[in-house]
Amino acid sequence: MNHNTPNAPLSPLPHTGVDRFREAVGYARSETMLTGLAALSLHRFASAPPPGMIDRVDVLVPRTRRLRSTGQVRVVRATEWPQPVEIDGLPVAPVPRALADAVSALSDAGVVRRLLTEAVSGGHCEPGAVVRELNRARLLTRPHVVDAVDALLAEGRSIAEERLYEMVREFGLPDPLWNVDLRLPGGPHLGGLDAYWPDQAVAVELDTRAPRQEDDALWSEYTRKREHLERLGITVVHITPRKLREAMDQQATVVRTALMAASDRQPAAYVVVLPR
Incomplete structure (x- = not known):
């Protein structure tokens, strides 16, 4: 043939x-x-x-x-x-x-x-x-x-949420508030977060976006939320599911470093924390 x-x-x-x-x-x-x-x-x-x-x-x-x-x-x-x-x-x-x-x-x-x-x-x-x-x-x-x-x-x-819970547990991080919404007192909604440590004003957000036609708009919305929170003095740690799966120890170190650095930063603005 x-x-x-x-x-x-x-x-x-x-x-x-x-x-x-x-x-x-x-x-x-x-x-x-x-x-x-x-x-x-x-x-x-x-x-x-x-x-x-x-x-x-x-x-x-x-x-x-x-x-x-x-x-x-x-x-x-x-x-x-x-x-x-x-x-x-x-x-x-x-x-x-x-x-x-x-x-x-x-x-x-x-x-x-x-x-x-x-x-x-x-x-x-x-x-x-x-x-x-x-x-x-x-x-x-x-x-x-x-x-x-x-x-x-x-x-x-x-699956990503389960890995985030595992990271906090396995690496001995302080327990955060899970799945919360933040608002300014009497003001607008600031956005939802997967984990938040109010005493240190540190937040974790899982990026589980998928690329579609409207992805640019979603990314712009995400960026606006992150910048707004950081202007209020809240540190936002951005973690992807892949990073959690392949390098959980590194992500735990990033979060621990952000928590430890809280005492060196200016106090964050007061925000209202609500369950999501």
């Missing part, structure tokens, strides 16, 4: 799980990687079918490759080439890209939701990385994908 011929037929795939993936990669030869459900299966997603149950294997190739899909292989073209991960000796797309390619071919809302939620709850990647790929693939116009993204972001925030 001449693999360089654009329309070369694919020989029948053996039904031995990963061997089918090797045949699909061999069809495209150089500059290719598995993506979609095949990649998620190799990434050990419980909500993805096992290799032997996947009838149509997605392979990612550069946009300029002259290669066509066959009955067993769907050719997916990439304008931006991601860095593949090697699993079982096969080149595999990273989870966010594999998810986007899988979702593009799925119409079952339940399956899409389970895949996206597992990406975060299983520790495969951060919600923002998933949403970036879905946005790039123009999938955020599909109602069932938008619903799944909302569940994904809720899952991501819940």
